[in-house]
Amino acid sequence: MYQLALSRMREFYREPEAVFWVFGFPLVLAFALGLAFRNTGPGKLQVGVAGGPGDSALAATLDSSPRLDAAVLDTATARLRLRTGRIALLAVPGDPVVYRYDSTRTESGLARLEVDDVLQRSRGRKDLVAVRDDRVVAPGSRYIDFLIPGLLGMNLLGSGIWGVGFSVVQARQRKLLKRYMATPMRRSHYLLSFILSRLVFLIVEVVALVGLGWLLFGVAVRGSFATLAGITILGSFSFAGLGLLVASRAKTIEGVSGLMNLVMLPMWILSGTFFSYARFPDAMIPFVKALPLTALNDALRAVMIDGAAVATLGAPLAIVVAWGAVSFVIALKIFRWR
Protein backbone atom coordinates (compact mmCIF):
# COMPACT_ATOMS: atom_id res chain seq x y z
CA MET A 1 0.00 0.00 0.00
CA TYR A 2 2.93 2.26 0.72
CA GLN A 3 4.24 1.57 -2.79
CA LEU A 4 0.81 2.23 -4.27
CA ALA A 5 0.57 5.54 -2.50
CA LEU A 6 4.10 6.38 -3.54
CA SER A 7 3.40 5.77 -7.21
CA ARG A 8 0.22 7.77 -6.93
CA MET A 9 2.25 10.71 -5.66
CA ARG A 10 4.94 10.31 -8.28
CA GLU A 11 2.37 10.24 -11.04
CA PHE A 12 0.89 13.38 -9.64
CA TYR A 13 3.91 15.56 -9.18
CA ARG A 14 5.22 14.58 -12.58
CA GLU A 15 2.12 16.12 -14.10
CA PRO A 16 2.84 19.86 -13.99
CA GLU A 17 -0.67 20.84 -15.06
CA ALA A 18 -2.29 18.91 -12.26
CA VAL A 19 0.11 20.47 -9.78
CA PHE A 20 -0.86 23.92 -10.95
CA TRP A 21 -4.59 23.34 -10.78
CA VAL A 22 -4.43 21.81 -7.36
CA PHE A 23 -1.85 24.06 -5.69
CA GLY A 24 -1.19 27.07 -7.85
CA PHE A 25 -4.68 28.02 -8.87
CA PRO A 26 -6.20 28.44 -5.40
CA LEU A 27 -3.23 30.53 -4.40
CA VAL A 28 -3.61 32.79 -7.41
CA LEU A 29 -7.31 33.04 -6.69
CA ALA A 30 -6.74 33.92 -3.05
CA PHE A 31 -4.17 36.50 -4.02
CA ALA A 32 -6.38 38.15 -6.62
CA LEU A 33 -9.48 38.20 -4.46
CA GLY A 34 -7.48 39.36 -1.48
CA LEU A 35 -6.15 42.30 -3.45
CA ALA A 36 -9.57 43.23 -4.74
CA PHE A 37 -11.20 43.16 -1.33
CA ARG A 38 -8.32 44.28 0.86
CA ASN A 39 -9.43 46.53 3.68
CA THR A 40 -7.31 49.66 3.56
CA GLY A 41 -9.98 51.72 5.29
CA PRO A 42 -12.08 54.28 3.49
CA GLY A 43 -9.87 56.31 1.19
CA LYS A 44 -10.32 60.00 0.46
CA LEU A 45 -13.65 60.90 -1.04
CA GLN A 46 -13.39 62.56 -4.42
CA VAL A 47 -15.55 65.67 -4.75
CA GLY A 48 -15.80 68.25 -7.48
CA VAL A 49 -16.32 71.99 -7.34
CA ALA A 50 -18.14 73.54 -10.27
CA GLY A 51 -16.31 76.39 -11.98
CA GLY A 52 -17.66 79.85 -11.11
CA PRO A 53 -17.09 82.78 -8.74
CA GLY A 54 -15.51 81.60 -5.48
CA ASP A 55 -14.73 78.12 -6.84
CA SER A 56 -11.06 77.98 -5.85
CA ALA A 57 -11.73 79.21 -2.31
CA LEU A 58 -14.40 76.54 -1.83
CA ALA A 59 -12.12 73.87 -3.28
CA ALA A 60 -9.29 74.90 -0.94
CA THR A 61 -11.61 74.75 2.07
CA LEU A 62 -12.85 71.27 1.19
CA ASP A 63 -9.39 70.01 0.30
CA SER A 64 -8.16 70.98 3.75
CA SER A 65 -10.21 68.12 5.20
CA PRO A 66 -8.13 64.91 5.58
CA ARG A 67 -11.03 62.90 4.20
CA LEU A 68 -11.78 64.93 1.08
CA ASP A 69 -10.03 65.43 -2.19
CA ALA A 70 -11.52 68.40 -4.06
CA ALA A 71 -10.84 69.80 -7.53
CA VAL A 72 -12.36 72.55 -9.66
CA LEU A 73 -14.00 71.11 -12.77
CA ASP A 74 -15.74 72.68 -15.73
CA THR A 75 -19.43 71.88 -16.15
CA ALA A 76 -19.11 69.13 -18.78
CA THR A 77 -16.32 67.27 -17.01
CA ALA A 78 -18.09 67.56 -13.68
CA ARG A 79 -21.28 66.10 -15.09
CA LEU A 80 -19.44 63.21 -16.68
CA ARG A 81 -17.47 62.42 -13.53
CA LEU A 82 -20.52 62.60 -11.35
CA ARG A 83 -22.39 60.26 -13.64
CA THR A 84 -19.56 57.71 -13.80
CA GLY A 85 -18.94 57.83 -10.05
CA ARG A 86 -15.42 59.26 -10.31
CA ILE A 87 -16.56 62.05 -7.96
CA ALA A 88 -19.03 61.38 -5.19
CA LEU A 89 -20.48 64.86 -5.09
CA LEU A 90 -20.35 68.13 -6.98
CA ALA A 91 -20.46 71.34 -4.98
CA VAL A 92 -21.66 74.44 -6.85
CA PRO A 93 -20.43 77.63 -5.15
CA GLY A 94 -22.89 80.45 -4.62
CA ASP A 95 -25.63 81.30 -2.18
CA PRO A 96 -26.93 78.82 -1.36
CA VAL A 97 -24.14 76.33 -2.05
CA VAL A 98 -25.65 73.52 -4.03
CA TYR A 99 -24.68 69.85 -3.39
CA ARG A 100 -25.34 67.74 -6.46
CA TYR A 101 -25.16 63.99 -5.79
CA ASP A 102 -26.96 60.68 -6.11
CA SER A 103 -28.57 60.04 -2.74
CA THR A 104 -28.74 56.26 -3.36
CA ARG A 105 -24.97 55.93 -3.37
CA THR A 106 -23.40 55.33 0.02
CA GLU A 107 -20.26 57.20 -0.91
CA SER A 108 -22.23 60.24 -2.02
CA GLY A 109 -24.16 60.31 1.23
CA LEU A 110 -20.88 60.21 3.15
CA ALA A 111 -19.47 62.98 0.97
CA ARG A 112 -22.56 65.10 1.58
CA LEU A 113 -22.07 64.83 5.35
CA GLU A 114 -18.35 65.45 5.23
CA VAL A 115 -18.52 68.37 2.78
CA ASP A 116 -21.28 70.04 4.74
CA ASP A 117 -19.44 69.54 8.02
CA VAL A 118 -16.19 71.01 6.67
CA LEU A 119 -18.00 73.94 5.10
CA GLN A 120 -20.11 74.80 8.16
CA ARG A 121 -17.12 74.60 10.53
CA SER A 122 -15.03 76.80 8.26
CA ARG A 123 -17.73 79.42 8.65
CA GLY A 124 -17.52 79.16 12.45
CA ARG A 125 -20.08 76.52 13.47
CA LYS A 126 -19.32 75.18 16.92
CA ASP A 127 -20.00 71.63 18.11
CA LEU A 128 -22.56 71.63 20.89
CA VAL A 129 -21.86 68.21 22.32
CA ALA A 130 -18.40 66.92 23.18
CA VAL A 131 -17.67 63.58 21.50
CA ARG A 132 -14.80 61.17 21.44
CA ASP A 133 -14.02 58.52 18.79
CA ASP A 134 -13.27 55.00 19.94
CA ARG A 135 -12.10 53.05 16.86
CA VAL A 136 -12.07 49.26 16.93
CA VAL A 137 -10.73 46.82 14.37
CA ALA A 138 -12.52 43.50 14.80
CA PRO A 139 -10.11 40.73 13.87
CA GLY A 140 -11.41 38.25 11.33
CA SER A 141 -14.08 40.59 10.07
CA ARG A 142 -12.48 41.31 6.72
CA TYR A 143 -13.54 39.59 3.52
CA ILE A 144 -10.13 37.94 3.12
CA ASP A 145 -10.54 36.39 6.59
CA PHE A 146 -13.79 34.89 5.37
CA LEU A 147 -12.34 33.87 2.04
CA ILE A 148 -9.20 31.96 3.02
CA PRO A 149 -10.99 29.18 4.99
CA GLY A 150 -13.52 28.92 2.16
CA LEU A 151 -10.77 28.56 -0.42
CA LEU A 152 -9.11 25.97 1.75
CA GLY A 153 -12.33 23.96 1.85
CA MET A 154 -12.87 24.33 -1.87
CA ASN A 155 -9.31 23.27 -2.52
CA LEU A 156 -9.69 20.13 -0.42
CA LEU A 157 -12.84 19.29 -2.33
CA GLY A 158 -11.27 19.92 -5.72
CA SER A 159 -8.04 18.06 -5.14
CA GLY A 160 -9.88 15.17 -3.49
CA ILE A 161 -12.29 14.69 -6.33
CA TRP A 162 -10.00 15.52 -9.24
CA GLY A 163 -6.97 13.83 -7.79
CA VAL A 164 -8.76 10.59 -7.08
CA GLY A 165 -11.36 10.57 -9.84
CA PHE A 166 -9.10 11.11 -12.80
CA SER A 167 -6.43 8.64 -11.78
CA VAL A 168 -8.96 5.89 -11.04
CA VAL A 169 -10.72 6.30 -14.36
CA GLN A 170 -7.43 6.54 -16.20
CA ALA A 171 -6.22 3.33 -14.61
CA ARG A 172 -9.50 1.68 -15.56
CA GLN A 173 -9.29 2.91 -19.14
CA ARG A 174 -5.73 1.67 -19.50
CA LYS A 175 -6.74 -1.75 -18.09
CA LEU A 176 -4.32 -1.11 -15.26
CA LEU A 177 -7.04 -1.88 -12.72
CA LYS A 178 -7.55 -5.27 -14.32
CA ARG A 179 -3.80 -5.83 -14.19
CA TYR A 180 -3.78 -5.06 -10.48
CA MET A 181 -6.65 -7.49 -10.06
CA ALA A 182 -4.38 -10.16 -11.49
CA THR A 183 -2.03 -9.73 -8.53
CA PRO A 184 -2.68 -10.64 -4.90
CA MET A 185 -3.14 -6.92 -4.11
CA ARG A 186 -6.02 -6.27 -1.72
CA ARG A 187 -8.70 -4.13 -3.29
CA SER A 188 -9.15 -2.06 -0.17
CA HIS A 189 -5.42 -1.28 -0.21
CA TYR A 190 -5.76 0.17 -3.66
CA LEU A 191 -8.57 2.47 -2.56
CA LEU A 192 -6.86 3.36 0.71
CA SER A 193 -3.68 4.28 -1.13
CA PHE A 194 -5.53 7.21 -2.62
CA ILE A 195 -6.53 8.44 0.77
CA LEU A 196 -2.99 8.03 2.07
CA SER A 197 -1.42 9.94 -0.79
CA ARG A 198 -4.03 12.66 -0.40
CA LEU A 199 -2.81 13.11 3.14
CA VAL A 200 0.67 14.03 1.96
CA PHE A 201 -0.55 16.54 -0.60
CA LEU A 202 -2.92 17.92 1.96
CA ILE A 203 -0.03 19.16 4.06
CA VAL A 204 1.38 21.07 1.08
CA GLU A 205 -2.00 22.53 0.20
CA VAL A 206 -2.85 23.70 3.67
CA VAL A 207 0.56 25.11 4.43
CA ALA A 208 0.67 26.98 1.13
CA LEU A 209 -2.76 28.53 1.41
CA VAL A 210 -2.75 29.35 5.11
CA GLY A 211 0.85 30.57 4.81
CA LEU A 212 0.03 32.86 1.92
CA GLY A 213 -3.01 34.23 3.69
CA TRP A 214 -0.91 34.97 6.74
CA LEU A 215 2.07 36.47 4.92
CA LEU A 216 0.23 38.65 2.45
CA PHE A 217 -2.98 39.50 4.20
CA GLY A 218 -2.28 38.82 7.84
CA VAL A 219 -4.99 36.17 8.05
CA ALA A 220 -4.20 34.52 11.37
CA VAL A 221 -5.32 31.15 12.63
CA ARG A 222 -6.95 31.96 15.94
CA GLY A 223 -7.70 28.38 16.95
CA SER A 224 -5.03 25.75 17.49
CA PHE A 225 -3.06 24.44 14.54
CA ALA A 226 -3.69 20.90 15.73
CA THR A 227 -7.43 21.44 15.42
CA LEU A 228 -7.00 22.96 11.96
CA ALA A 229 -4.84 20.00 10.93
CA GLY A 230 -7.40 17.56 12.27
CA ILE A 231 -10.25 19.20 10.40
CA THR A 232 -8.38 19.36 7.11
CA ILE A 233 -7.41 15.68 7.43
CA LEU A 234 -11.03 14.69 8.02
CA GLY A 235 -12.15 16.87 5.15
CA SER A 236 -9.54 15.48 2.83
CA PHE A 237 -10.45 11.86 3.69
CA SER A 238 -14.07 12.64 3.18
CA PHE A 239 -13.56 14.16 -0.24
CA ALA A 240 -11.23 11.37 -1.31
CA GLY A 241 -14.06 8.99 -0.45
CA LEU A 242 -16.44 11.10 -2.47
CA GLY A 243 -13.94 11.11 -5.33
CA LEU A 244 -13.76 7.31 -5.27
CA LEU A 245 -17.53 7.12 -5.36
CA VAL A 246 -17.71 9.48 -8.33
CA ALA A 247 -15.09 7.40 -10.14
CA SER A 248 -16.39 4.00 -9.08
CA ARG A 249 -18.30 3.19 -12.27
CA ALA A 250 -17.23 5.67 -14.94
CA LYS A 251 -15.40 4.15 -17.89
CA THR A 252 -14.16 7.30 -19.61
CA ILE A 253 -12.48 10.52 -18.58
CA GLU A 254 -15.30 12.47 -20.25
CA GLY A 255 -17.89 10.58 -18.26
CA VAL A 256 -16.20 11.14 -14.96
CA SER A 257 -15.58 14.84 -15.70
CA GLY A 258 -19.30 15.38 -16.05
CA LEU A 259 -20.00 13.57 -12.80
CA MET A 260 -17.34 15.57 -10.99
CA ASN A 261 -18.81 18.85 -12.11
CA LEU A 262 -22.22 17.64 -11.09
CA VAL A 263 -20.90 16.99 -7.61
CA MET A 264 -18.67 20.03 -7.20
CA LEU A 265 -20.50 22.90 -8.88
CA PRO A 266 -23.47 22.99 -6.52
CA MET A 267 -21.14 22.92 -3.56
CA TRP A 268 -18.96 25.73 -4.88
CA ILE A 269 -22.02 27.89 -5.17
CA LEU A 270 -24.04 26.77 -2.17
CA SER A 271 -21.46 25.98 0.44
CA GLY A 272 -20.39 29.49 1.31
CA THR A 273 -16.97 29.54 -0.28
CA PHE A 274 -17.10 33.06 -1.68
CA PHE A 275 -20.11 34.44 0.16
CA SER A 276 -22.13 33.42 3.16
CA TYR A 277 -24.77 30.77 2.51
CA ALA A 278 -27.03 32.76 4.84
CA ARG A 279 -28.01 34.67 1.69
CA PHE A 280 -29.98 31.69 0.43
CA PRO A 281 -33.65 31.40 1.34
CA ASP A 282 -34.32 29.92 4.78
CA ALA A 283 -35.97 26.85 3.28
CA MET A 284 -32.71 25.90 1.57
CA ILE A 285 -30.45 26.35 4.57
CA PRO A 286 -30.88 22.87 6.14
CA PHE A 287 -30.09 21.28 2.78
CA VAL A 288 -27.08 23.54 2.25
CA LYS A 289 -25.84 22.78 5.75
CA ALA A 290 -25.96 19.05 5.08
CA LEU A 291 -23.44 19.35 2.25
CA PRO A 292 -19.95 18.23 3.22
CA LEU A 293 -18.25 21.37 1.92
CA THR A 294 -20.60 23.59 3.93
CA ALA A 295 -19.85 21.65 7.06
CA LEU A 296 -16.13 21.74 6.39
CA ASN A 297 -16.14 25.46 5.62
CA ASP A 298 -18.11 26.15 8.80
CA ALA A 299 -15.64 24.17 10.86
CA LEU A 300 -12.62 25.79 9.22
CA ARG A 301 -14.01 29.28 9.78
CA ALA A 302 -14.89 28.48 13.35
CA VAL A 303 -11.27 27.50 13.99
CA MET A 304 -9.51 30.13 11.94
CA ILE A 305 -11.72 33.13 12.69
CA ASP A 306 -13.36 32.38 16.04
CA GLY A 307 -10.66 30.15 17.50
CA ALA A 308 -13.22 27.46 18.30
CA ALA A 309 -12.17 24.27 20.07
CA VAL A 310 -12.74 20.83 18.55
CA ALA A 311 -15.42 19.98 21.09
CA THR A 312 -17.74 22.66 19.74
CA LEU A 313 -17.44 21.41 16.16
CA GLY A 314 -19.10 18.01 16.62
CA ALA A 315 -22.02 18.60 14.28
CA PRO A 316 -20.20 19.84 11.17
CA LEU A 317 -17.40 17.31 11.60
CA ALA A 318 -19.90 14.49 11.95
CA ILE A 319 -21.42 15.54 8.62
CA VAL A 320 -17.99 15.58 6.98
CA VAL A 321 -17.06 12.14 8.32
CA ALA A 322 -20.44 10.65 7.47
CA TRP A 323 -20.17 11.72 3.83
CA GLY A 324 -16.69 10.28 3.56
CA ALA A 325 -17.45 6.98 5.26
CA VAL A 326 -20.70 6.36 3.38
CA SER A 327 -19.11 7.23 0.03
CA PHE A 328 -16.14 4.98 0.69
CA VAL A 329 -18.28 2.00 1.62
CA ILE A 330 -20.57 2.45 -1.38
CA ALA A 331 -17.56 2.97 -3.65
CA LEU A 332 -16.00 -0.27 -2.41
CA LYS A 333 -19.28 -2.11 -3.08
CA ILE A 334 -20.02 -0.82 -6.57
CA PHE A 335 -16.48 -0.25 -7.81
CA ARG A 336 -15.89 -1.46 -11.38
CA TRP A 337 -12.54 -3.19 -11.27
CA ARG A 338 -12.11 -3.86 -14.96
Added chain:
Amino acid sequence: MKRFGDVVAVAGLDLTVGAGECFGLLGPNGAGKTTTIEILEGLTVPDSGEVEILGTPWRDGAPGRALRERLGIQLQETQLADKLQVGEVLALFRSFYRQSHTVEEILALVDLEEKRKARVVTLSGGQKQRLAVACALVSKPELLFLDEPTTGLDPQSRRQLWEIIRRFRAAGGTVLLTTHYMEEAERLCDRVAIMDHGKIIALGTPKELIASLGADHVVDFALTEGGMSQDLVEVLQQMGGVTAVRTGSDGVSLTVVELHRALPALLALLQQRGVELSLLTTHHASLDDVFVALTGRQLRDT
Protein backbone atom coordinates in the same frame (compact mmCIF):
# COMPACT_ATOMS: atom_id res chain seq x y z
CA MET B 1 -18.50 -21.68 -21.38
CA LYS B 2 -18.73 -17.88 -21.51
CA ARG B 3 -21.36 -15.72 -23.17
CA PHE B 4 -21.32 -11.98 -23.76
CA GLY B 5 -24.93 -11.11 -24.42
CA ASP B 6 -25.98 -13.39 -27.27
CA VAL B 7 -22.46 -14.09 -28.38
CA VAL B 8 -20.95 -17.28 -27.12
CA ALA B 9 -17.28 -16.38 -26.84
CA VAL B 10 -16.01 -19.72 -25.66
CA ALA B 11 -17.88 -22.98 -25.65
CA GLY B 12 -17.05 -26.51 -24.72
CA LEU B 13 -13.37 -26.17 -24.12
CA ASP B 14 -11.61 -28.97 -22.36
CA LEU B 15 -7.88 -28.96 -21.91
CA THR B 16 -5.18 -29.78 -19.45
CA VAL B 17 -1.80 -28.11 -19.22
CA GLY B 18 0.93 -30.04 -17.46
CA ALA B 19 3.54 -28.61 -15.12
CA GLY B 20 6.69 -27.47 -16.88
CA GLU B 21 4.91 -27.36 -20.20
CA CYS B 22 4.64 -24.46 -22.61
CA PHE B 23 1.13 -24.52 -23.97
CA GLY B 24 -0.09 -22.26 -26.76
CA LEU B 25 -3.62 -21.19 -27.58
CA LEU B 26 -3.66 -20.29 -31.23
CA GLY B 27 -6.25 -18.74 -33.38
CA PRO B 28 -7.33 -15.68 -35.29
CA ASN B 29 -8.58 -12.52 -33.56
CA GLY B 30 -11.97 -13.13 -32.03
CA ALA B 31 -11.44 -16.87 -31.67
CA GLY B 32 -11.90 -16.67 -27.91
CA LYS B 33 -8.28 -16.94 -26.84
CA THR B 34 -8.32 -13.93 -24.54
CA THR B 35 -11.63 -14.93 -22.98
CA THR B 36 -10.22 -18.40 -22.34
CA ILE B 37 -7.00 -17.17 -20.78
CA GLU B 38 -8.85 -14.61 -18.63
CA ILE B 39 -11.16 -17.32 -17.32
CA LEU B 40 -8.06 -19.32 -16.42
CA GLU B 41 -6.53 -16.23 -14.78
CA GLY B 42 -9.64 -15.82 -12.67
CA LEU B 43 -10.40 -12.39 -14.14
CA THR B 44 -13.52 -13.49 -16.00
CA VAL B 45 -16.09 -15.72 -14.35
CA PRO B 46 -17.30 -18.46 -16.69
CA ASP B 47 -21.05 -18.95 -17.10
CA SER B 48 -20.53 -22.66 -16.68
CA GLY B 49 -17.68 -25.11 -16.44
CA GLU B 50 -14.82 -25.79 -14.08
CA VAL B 51 -11.34 -24.38 -13.89
CA GLU B 52 -8.50 -25.65 -11.76
CA ILE B 53 -5.20 -23.81 -11.58
CA LEU B 54 -2.26 -25.47 -9.84
CA GLY B 55 -4.78 -27.92 -8.45
CA THR B 56 -7.22 -25.39 -6.96
CA PRO B 57 -10.36 -23.75 -8.32
CA TRP B 58 -10.73 -19.95 -8.22
CA ARG B 59 -12.18 -18.61 -4.99
CA ASP B 60 -12.69 -15.12 -3.67
CA GLY B 61 -10.72 -13.64 -0.80
CA ALA B 62 -7.66 -15.17 0.82
CA PRO B 63 -7.53 -18.48 -1.17
CA GLY B 64 -7.71 -16.51 -4.42
CA ARG B 65 -4.94 -14.20 -3.28
CA ALA B 66 -2.81 -17.15 -2.21
CA LEU B 67 -3.22 -18.61 -5.70
CA ARG B 68 -2.34 -15.29 -7.32
CA GLU B 69 0.95 -15.30 -5.38
CA ARG B 70 1.98 -18.24 -7.55
CA LEU B 71 0.92 -16.83 -10.92
CA GLY B 72 2.48 -14.34 -13.27
CA ILE B 73 0.07 -12.62 -15.62
CA GLN B 74 0.57 -10.37 -18.60
CA LEU B 75 -2.60 -8.95 -20.10
CA GLN B 76 -3.06 -8.02 -23.70
CA GLU B 77 -3.90 -4.34 -23.39
CA THR B 78 -2.45 -3.05 -20.14
CA GLN B 79 -0.78 0.34 -20.40
CA LEU B 80 1.40 0.94 -17.38
CA ALA B 81 1.58 4.41 -15.86
CA ASP B 82 3.49 6.64 -18.29
CA LYS B 83 5.02 8.89 -15.70
CA LEU B 84 6.63 6.23 -13.59
CA GLN B 85 10.15 4.99 -14.07
CA VAL B 86 10.74 1.36 -15.01
CA GLY B 87 12.30 0.62 -11.65
CA GLU B 88 9.37 2.22 -9.83
CA VAL B 89 6.80 0.17 -11.73
CA LEU B 90 8.65 -3.00 -10.78
CA ALA B 91 8.99 -1.89 -7.16
CA LEU B 92 5.22 -1.35 -7.12
CA PHE B 93 4.43 -4.77 -8.56
CA ARG B 94 6.86 -6.55 -6.32
CA SER B 95 5.22 -4.93 -3.30
CA PHE B 96 2.05 -6.92 -4.05
CA TYR B 97 3.76 -10.26 -3.47
CA ARG B 98 5.13 -11.96 -0.41
CA GLN B 99 8.16 -13.31 -2.24
CA SER B 100 9.63 -11.72 -5.29
CA HIS B 101 12.75 -10.95 -7.25
CA THR B 102 14.57 -7.75 -6.40
CA VAL B 103 14.21 -4.97 -8.94
CA GLU B 104 17.83 -5.57 -10.09
CA GLU B 105 17.21 -9.27 -10.62
CA ILE B 106 14.08 -8.76 -12.63
CA LEU B 107 15.64 -6.02 -14.75
CA ALA B 108 18.46 -8.42 -15.57
CA LEU B 109 15.95 -11.15 -16.48
CA VAL B 110 14.34 -8.97 -19.15
CA ASP B 111 17.47 -7.05 -20.21
CA LEU B 112 16.20 -3.65 -19.15
CA GLU B 113 18.99 -2.75 -16.70
CA GLU B 114 19.94 0.43 -18.51
CA LYS B 115 16.30 1.57 -18.60
CA ARG B 116 15.81 1.49 -14.86
CA LYS B 117 15.51 5.27 -14.56
CA ALA B 118 13.64 5.76 -17.84
CA ARG B 119 10.00 6.72 -17.72
CA VAL B 120 7.58 4.19 -19.17
CA VAL B 121 6.40 6.68 -21.78
CA THR B 122 9.87 6.81 -23.33
CA LEU B 123 10.14 3.05 -23.89
CA SER B 124 9.80 1.42 -27.30
CA GLY B 125 7.01 -1.08 -27.97
CA GLY B 126 9.33 -4.01 -27.39
CA GLN B 127 10.70 -2.55 -24.16
CA LYS B 128 7.20 -1.85 -22.86
CA GLN B 129 6.24 -5.43 -23.59
CA ARG B 130 9.32 -6.73 -21.80
CA LEU B 131 8.43 -4.53 -18.85
CA ALA B 132 4.90 -6.00 -18.86
CA VAL B 133 6.40 -9.49 -18.84
CA ALA B 134 8.79 -8.39 -16.10
CA CYS B 135 5.78 -7.35 -13.98
CA ALA B 136 4.43 -10.87 -14.51
CA LEU B 137 7.75 -12.51 -13.63
CA VAL B 138 8.53 -10.36 -10.61
CA SER B 139 6.79 -12.72 -8.18
CA LYS B 140 8.84 -15.79 -9.24
CA PRO B 141 5.65 -17.45 -10.51
CA GLU B 142 5.21 -21.15 -11.09
CA LEU B 143 2.79 -20.51 -13.92
CA LEU B 144 3.06 -17.67 -16.39
CA PHE B 145 0.14 -16.45 -18.52
CA LEU B 146 1.02 -14.42 -21.59
CA ASP B 147 -1.75 -13.00 -23.75
CA GLU B 148 -0.38 -12.20 -27.21
CA PRO B 149 2.98 -11.16 -25.82
CA THR B 150 4.54 -10.37 -29.19
CA THR B 151 1.64 -8.94 -31.17
CA GLY B 152 2.72 -5.81 -33.00
CA LEU B 153 6.40 -6.19 -32.19
CA ASP B 154 9.26 -6.09 -34.67
CA PRO B 155 11.13 -9.38 -35.30
CA GLN B 156 14.04 -8.46 -33.06
CA SER B 157 11.85 -7.57 -30.08
CA ARG B 158 9.92 -10.76 -30.67
CA ARG B 159 13.07 -12.85 -30.49
CA GLN B 160 14.11 -11.07 -27.28
CA LEU B 161 10.78 -12.00 -25.71
CA TRP B 162 11.05 -15.59 -26.88
CA GLU B 163 14.45 -15.71 -25.19
CA ILE B 164 12.91 -14.47 -21.92
CA ILE B 165 10.22 -17.14 -22.12
CA ARG B 166 12.83 -19.82 -22.83
CA ARG B 167 14.86 -18.77 -19.79
CA PHE B 168 11.76 -18.90 -17.62
CA ARG B 169 11.01 -22.42 -18.85
CA ALA B 170 14.57 -23.53 -18.39
CA ALA B 171 14.17 -22.60 -14.73
CA GLY B 172 11.20 -25.00 -14.52
CA GLY B 173 8.29 -22.62 -15.11
CA THR B 174 5.05 -23.48 -16.85
CA VAL B 175 3.78 -21.17 -19.58
CA LEU B 176 0.38 -20.69 -21.13
CA LEU B 177 0.37 -18.22 -23.97
CA THR B 178 -1.96 -17.08 -26.69
CA THR B 179 -0.81 -15.92 -30.06
CA HIS B 180 -1.99 -15.57 -33.58
CA TYR B 181 1.49 -16.15 -34.92
CA MET B 182 1.68 -19.82 -35.77
CA GLU B 183 5.42 -19.50 -36.17
CA GLU B 184 5.71 -18.34 -32.58
CA ALA B 185 3.74 -21.33 -31.37
CA GLU B 186 5.88 -23.73 -33.38
CA ARG B 187 9.05 -22.32 -31.88
CA LEU B 188 7.98 -21.96 -28.27
CA CYS B 189 5.25 -24.42 -27.46
CA ASP B 190 5.36 -28.06 -26.51
CA ARG B 191 1.69 -28.38 -27.29
CA VAL B 192 -0.80 -26.11 -28.97
CA ALA B 193 -4.56 -25.87 -29.19
CA ILE B 194 -5.92 -24.21 -32.30
CA MET B 195 -9.08 -22.26 -31.57
CA ASP B 196 -11.70 -20.90 -33.90
CA HIS B 197 -15.12 -19.44 -33.03
CA GLY B 198 -14.72 -20.31 -29.36
CA LYS B 199 -13.91 -23.95 -29.91
CA ILE B 200 -10.74 -25.98 -29.99
CA ILE B 201 -10.42 -27.44 -33.45
CA ALA B 202 -7.07 -29.15 -33.04
CA LEU B 203 -4.84 -30.10 -30.13
CA GLY B 204 -1.38 -31.61 -30.06
CA THR B 205 2.30 -30.93 -30.44
CA PRO B 206 3.15 -28.66 -33.38
CA LYS B 207 4.82 -31.65 -35.07
CA GLU B 208 1.75 -33.84 -34.66
CA LEU B 209 -0.53 -31.18 -36.03
CA ILE B 210 1.66 -30.58 -39.04
CA ALA B 211 1.98 -34.30 -39.55
CA SER B 212 -1.83 -34.52 -39.57
CA LEU B 213 -1.72 -32.73 -42.89
CA GLY B 214 -0.17 -35.93 -44.22
CA ALA B 215 2.57 -34.04 -45.98
CA ASP B 216 5.51 -31.89 -45.14
CA HIS B 217 5.58 -29.32 -47.94
CA VAL B 218 3.19 -26.84 -49.40
CA VAL B 219 3.42 -25.58 -52.97
CA ASP B 220 1.60 -22.38 -53.81
CA PHE B 221 1.28 -21.35 -57.40
CA ALA B 222 -0.80 -19.10 -59.61
CA LEU B 223 -1.38 -19.22 -63.34
CA THR B 224 -1.67 -16.48 -65.92
CA GLU B 225 -5.13 -15.37 -66.99
CA GLY B 226 -7.42 -18.22 -68.09
CA GLY B 227 -4.98 -20.98 -67.19
CA MET B 228 -7.15 -22.40 -64.42
CA SER B 229 -9.84 -24.99 -64.99
CA GLN B 230 -11.84 -27.54 -63.00
CA ASP B 231 -10.30 -30.22 -65.13
CA LEU B 232 -6.82 -29.16 -64.01
CA VAL B 233 -7.78 -29.41 -60.35
CA GLU B 234 -8.94 -32.97 -60.85
CA VAL B 235 -5.71 -33.90 -62.57
CA LEU B 236 -3.72 -32.32 -59.72
CA GLN B 237 -5.62 -34.36 -57.16
CA GLN B 238 -4.63 -37.54 -58.95
CA MET B 239 -0.98 -36.53 -59.07
CA GLY B 240 1.50 -38.64 -57.09
CA GLY B 241 2.61 -37.21 -53.76
CA VAL B 242 -0.18 -34.62 -53.59
CA THR B 243 -2.37 -35.05 -50.52
CA ALA B 244 -4.61 -32.01 -50.86
CA VAL B 245 -5.48 -29.35 -53.40
CA ARG B 246 -7.01 -26.06 -52.41
CA THR B 247 -8.00 -23.33 -54.80
CA GLY B 248 -8.38 -19.73 -53.72
CA SER B 249 -8.82 -16.38 -55.35
CA ASP B 250 -5.09 -15.86 -55.57
CA GLY B 251 -3.97 -19.28 -56.71
CA VAL B 252 -3.68 -22.96 -55.92
CA SER B 253 -2.15 -24.53 -52.86
CA LEU B 254 -0.91 -28.12 -52.95
CA THR B 255 0.04 -30.12 -49.91
CA VAL B 256 2.71 -32.56 -50.99
CA VAL B 257 4.68 -35.39 -49.44
CA GLU B 258 7.75 -35.45 -51.57
CA LEU B 259 8.63 -32.08 -52.96
CA HIS B 260 11.47 -33.35 -55.13
CA ARG B 261 9.00 -35.55 -57.05
CA ALA B 262 5.90 -33.43 -56.97
CA LEU B 263 7.43 -30.23 -58.18
CA PRO B 264 8.94 -31.51 -61.46
CA ALA B 265 5.72 -33.40 -62.09
CA LEU B 266 3.71 -30.22 -61.61
CA LEU B 267 5.93 -28.24 -63.96
CA ALA B 268 5.77 -30.96 -66.58
CA LEU B 269 2.01 -31.07 -66.32
CA LEU B 270 1.65 -27.36 -66.75
CA GLN B 271 4.01 -27.27 -69.70
CA GLN B 272 2.15 -30.13 -71.34
CA ARG B 273 -1.10 -28.19 -71.01
CA GLY B 274 0.55 -25.04 -72.31
CA VAL B 275 -0.35 -22.84 -69.34
CA GLU B 276 2.07 -20.36 -67.84
CA LEU B 277 2.94 -19.77 -64.16
CA SER B 278 2.73 -16.30 -62.72
CA LEU B 279 3.84 -17.35 -59.25
CA LEU B 280 5.42 -20.38 -57.62
CA THR B 281 6.57 -20.77 -54.02
CA THR B 282 7.13 -23.70 -51.69
CA HIS B 283 7.58 -23.90 -47.93
CA HIS B 284 7.70 -26.47 -45.17
CA ALA B 285 4.23 -27.22 -43.90
CA SER B 286 3.50 -25.06 -40.84
CA LEU B 287 0.72 -24.57 -38.33
CA ASP B 288 -0.62 -21.88 -40.68
CA ASP B 289 -1.30 -24.63 -43.18
CA VAL B 290 -2.95 -26.70 -40.47
CA PHE B 291 -5.28 -23.80 -39.73
CA VAL B 292 -6.07 -23.36 -43.41
CA ALA B 293 -6.68 -27.09 -43.77
CA LEU B 294 -9.06 -27.07 -40.80
CA THR B 295 -11.01 -23.91 -41.50
CA GLY B 296 -10.50 -23.21 -45.18
CA ARG B 297 -9.48 -19.68 -44.19
CA GLN B 298 -6.13 -18.01 -44.01
CA LEU B 299 -5.22 -17.15 -40.46
CA ARG B 300 -4.06 -13.66 -41.24
CA ASP B 301 -7.03 -12.47 -43.30
CA THR B 302 -9.49 -13.16 -40.53
